[in-house]
Amino acid sequence: MTAPPEVLPATGAASVAWLLFAIPAVSALVLFLAGKRANAWGHVLGVGSVLASFLLGVVIFVQALGVAPDQRTTELSLYSWISSGTLNVDFGLRIDPLSLTFVLLITGVGSLIHIYSVGYMAPHASGHGADADAHAEPSSDSSRRRFFAQLNLFVAAMLVLVLGNNFVLLYLGWEGVGLASYLLIGFYQDRPSAATAAKKAFLMNRVGDVGLALAIFLIWLNLGTLQYTEVFARIGELSGGTILAITLLLLLGACGKSGQFPLQSWLPDAMEGPTPVSALIHAATMVTAGVYLIARTNPIYDLTPTGRVVVALIGVVTLLIGAIIGCAYDDIKKVLAYSTVSQIGYMILAVGLGPAGYALGIFHLLTHGFFKAGLFLGAGSVMHAMNDDVNMRNFGGLGRKMPITFVTFGLGYLALIGFPFLSGYFSKDAIIEAAFGQEGWQGWVYGITATLAAGLTAFYMTRLMIMTFFGEERWRNLKAPDGEDYHPHESSPVMTGPMIVLAIGSVFAGFVLSAVGLNQWLAPSLGELQESPDGALPHALVPWLVLACSALGVLVAYLVVGRRPTPVQRPEPVSFPVQAARRDLYANAFNETVIERPGIWLTRALVFLDNRGVDGLVNGLAAGLGGGSARLRRLQTGFVRSYALSMLGGSVFVVAALLAVRFA
Amino acid sequence: MSPTNYLLLSALLFTVGAIGVLVRRNAIVVFMCIELMLNAVNLSLVTFARMNGQLDGQVMAFFVMVVAAAEVVVGLAIIMSIFRTRRSSSVDDANLLKY
Numbered sequence: 001m002t003a004p005p006e007v008l009p010a011t012g013a014a015s016v017a018w019l020l021f022a023i024p025a026v027s028a029l030v031l032f033l034a035g036k037r038a039n040a041w042g043h044v045l046g047v048g049s050v051l052a053s054f055l056l057g058v059v060i061f062v063q064a065l066g067v068a069p070d071q072r073t074t075e076l077s078l079y080s081w082i083s084s085g086t087l088n089v090d091f092g093l094r095i096d097p098l099s100l101t102f103v104l105l106i107t108g109v110g111s112l113i114h115i116y117s118v119g120y121m122a123p124h125a126s127g128h129g130a131d132a133d134a135h136a137e138p139s140s141d142s143s144r145r146r147f148f149a150q151l152n153l154f155v156a157a158m159l160v161l162v163l164g165n166n167f168v169l170l171y172l173g174w175e176g177v178g179l180a181s182y183l184l185i186g187f188y189q190d191r192p193s194a195a196t197a198a199k200k201a202f203l204m205n206r207v208g209d210v211g212l213a214l215a216i217f218l219i220w221l222n223l224g225t226l227q228y229t230e231v232f233a234r235i236g237e238l239s240g241g242t243i244l245a246i247t248l249l250l251l252l253g254a255c256g257k258s259g260q261f262p263l264q265s266w267l268p269d270a271m272e273g274p275t276p277v278s279a280l281i282h283a284a285t286m287v288t289a290g291v292y293l294i295a296r297t298n299p300i301y302d303l304t305p306t307g308r309v310v311v312a313l314i315g316v317v318t319l320l321i322g323a324i325i326g327c328a329y330d331d332i333k334k335v336l337a338y339s340t341v342s343q344i345g346y347m348i349l350a351v352g353l354g355p356a357g358y359a360l361g362i363f364h365l366l367t368h369g370f371f372k373a374g375l376f377l378g379a380g381s382v383m384h385a386m387n388d389d390v391n392m393r394n395f396g397g398l399g400r401k402m403p404i405t406f407v408t409f410g411l412g413y414l415a416l417i418g419f420p421f422l423s424g425y426f427s428k429d430a431i432i433e434a435a436f437g438q439e440g441w442q443g444w445v446y447g448i449t450a451t452l453a454a455g456l457t458a459f460y461m462t463r464l465m466i467m468t469f470f471g472e473e474r475w476r477n478l479k480a481p482d483g484e485d486y487h488p489h490e491s492s493p494v495m496t497g498p499m500i501v502l503a504i505g506s507v508f509a510g511f512v513l514s515a516v517g518l519n520q521w522l523a524p525s526l527g528e529l530q531e532s533p534d535g536a537l538p539h540a541l542v543p544w545l546v547l548a549c550s551a552l553g554v555l556v557a558y559l560v561v562g563r564r565p566t567p568v569q570r571p572e573p574v575s576f577p578v579q580a581a582r583r584d585l586y587a588n589a590f591n592e593t594v595i596e597r598p599g600i601w602l603t604r605a606l607v608f609l610d611n612r613g614v615d616g617l618v619n620g621l622a623a624g625l626g627g628g629s630a631r632l633r634r635l636q637t638g639f640v641r642s643y644a645l646s647m648l649g650g651s652v653f654v655v656a657a658l659l660a661v662r663f664a
Numbered sequence: 665m666s667p668t669n670y671l672l673l674s675a676l677l678f679t680v681g682a683i684g685v686l687v688r689r690n691a692i693v694v695f696m697c698i699e700l701m702l703n704a705v706n707l708s709l710v711t712f713a714r715m716n717g718q719l720d721g722q723v724m725a726f727f728v729m730v731v732a733a734a735e736v737v738v739g740l741a742i743i744m745s746i747f748r749t750r751r752s753s754s755v756d757d758a759n760l761l762k763y
Contacts, residue, residue: 638759
């Protein structure tokens with residue numbers, strides 16, 4: 001492990017780094033508060049603020065490039081945020097290669113998706129716009145303004161997450177993006193399915209957030225500080241068990257946010273949100289926060305090989321189940337969502353490999369950010385053309401109708417399946433090589449699973465391509481779900497522009513990033529990337545193996561899907577594996593049986609106990625006293641003579657008692 | 665004459681008074697019955713003083729008379745005011761704290 005670089009105060013453009021998140025935050029505030037006055041120019045402000053952040057990020061990045069690598073780690077303390085006894089937290093920013101990389105990804109891809117959204121969320125357009133007109137809100141102008149406000153809020157929160165120099169700020173951003181994600185998944189408020197999906201995402205994230213919070217508590221309890229530099233400098237003082245507990249709790253947080261096993265099932269449901277949201281939040285940026293968390297806390301993970309094995313295993317399991325389920329869905333967005341789950345599994349696997357993989361995970365995160373965002377935007381363009389339909393069985397032959405979408409989507413597809421010399425080829429192969437480079441059983445398990453999943457990825461993506469863009473034009477004889485005929489058409493330039501830019505990124509990002517030395521750039525934050533030795537398989541062999549596996553996947557998909565006409569109705573019944581994959585490998589059923597049902601029973605039992613037990617005791621006491629008093633009140637007749645009788649009776653009784661005691 | 669006879673008379677008078685208080689409705693009669701009970705007690709006090717050869721009982725009887733005199737003053741005034749407001753001197757009619 002190399003010594004951590006010296007932390008310097010931020011200078012120049014970096015000294016106003018707080019503007020990075022302040023600009024979108026202010027813009028979000030304006031859009032939230034201005035009301036319908038901002039309808040006309042809300043989207044311009046929304047796009048402009050993110051673009052401004054992006055430009056500032058580029059300036060800071062160029063400035064950082066100009067100094068020596070060991071001087072690139074800088075901090076900017078804004079003010080003392082929490083000062084309470086021994087707990088002192090500064091509102092401080094850490095501007096180093098890792099956070100700058102994320103800033104550029106978030107604001108860069110974010111800007112493109114904001115621009116795309118101007119067209120996608122436009123009022124009175126076909127597709128979503130018309131949809132929103134029909135039953136969402138009286139004016140879809142205001143719904144677009146609300147959309148941009150929430151999207152800006154997300155960008156601001158995400159930037160706080162990656163720029164904070166302590167765990168509390170990280171947590172602030174972490175919850176901020178969770179809120180934005182919740183709001184945007186449930187953006188179509190009139191759809192019960194969207195509201196349910198939003199709630200599901202929120203609740204499952206909560207499980208992960210509890211893990212993150214507990215990890216932060218543990219760190220503070222043991223070290224008394226939450227600032228990264230201080231924590232990382234002193235983390236070695238702790239016992240192995242404590243470190244392992246911290247890493248596992250951090251991993252739980254990462255699993256929640258990044259849709260990793262066992263908390264993966266919210267992410268596909270999150271596709272209920274508008275497609276730009278799926279592209280930005282649930283593919284390119286927010287869901288990679290878990291990878292960022294583990295990469296950022298790499299000094300902690302360096303100390304615990306056991307913790308890293310758990311991380312890698314979670315990644316392996318997730319990338320496999322994501323790829324398997326992706327093969328069975330007919331919903332274009334859900335296939336892409338499970339593809340995201342699977343690709344983030346690769347990243348988690350990479351960061352679980354330790355010093356041999358942190359930078360590779362970030363590398364794949366960047367290339368994935370490009371091509372997956374591009375794929376989602378392409379899917380949005382297809383949906384736009386197809387009356388918001390997402391069922392690929394109703395598509396077919398769209399390549400001729402929407403050439404730009406077809407080409408950009410196709411390039412993203414090639415990048416994802418790892419076509420040689422496109423983005424995914426560089427980043428994914430590097431991860432698989434590093435996975436095979438592990439010693440003993442780990443190398444075989446990680447490597448073979450990752451290779452297998454690469455083949456599955458090729459299969460489901462090829463299936464998606466064929467069903468959407470090739471073959472018979474099945475939509476000609478069908479009605480759309482809204483009862484109209486399909487009229488597929490190419491989207492407007494404001495939408496295709498970002499798609500073209502992202503497609504270019506999908507093609508060249510991998511080559512450029514590895515050529516300019518992303519690994520050396522990240523070294524001050526993540527440590528030097530260790531070349532993994534030839535473990536299970538020699539490195540020279542791995543790319544050929546992966547390529548063969550992917551080619552096999554493409555071939556099988558062509559034979560199974562491409563050569564035969566696609567039935568418009570989903571075939572039933574199907575073999576058990578397909579059935580299982582269609583049902584998310586029973587993940588939802590499992591959650592329902594093991595957690596939800598007992599939870600409901602427990603709630604009912606508690607409600608019963610509360611109503612009958614606790615309330616019964618309190619109310620019973622009151623009712624008893626009240627009833628007793630009502631009966632006693634009858635004795636107070638107001639008749640003097642009856643009082644006199646009771647007095648006499650009482651006196652006689654007392655005298656009799658006295659005599660009885662006296663003479664007994 | 666045996667003192668027992670005086671005590672028996674006292675008991676009889678007290679019983680007559682007590683029953684009168686319980687069964688009669690006219691406030692004046694009830695009032696007089698109370699006086700009867702008080703005087704029955706006076707009689708037994710004096711008898712006991714005689715039997716024990718001490719003056720304590722007789723002193724007590726004087727106290728009772730003083731209290732009874734004061735009680736008559738207040739009691740009659742109350743009965744008067746009840747009669748004025750309700751045109752009735754029945755104790756059963758006066759069964760409300762507020763009228």
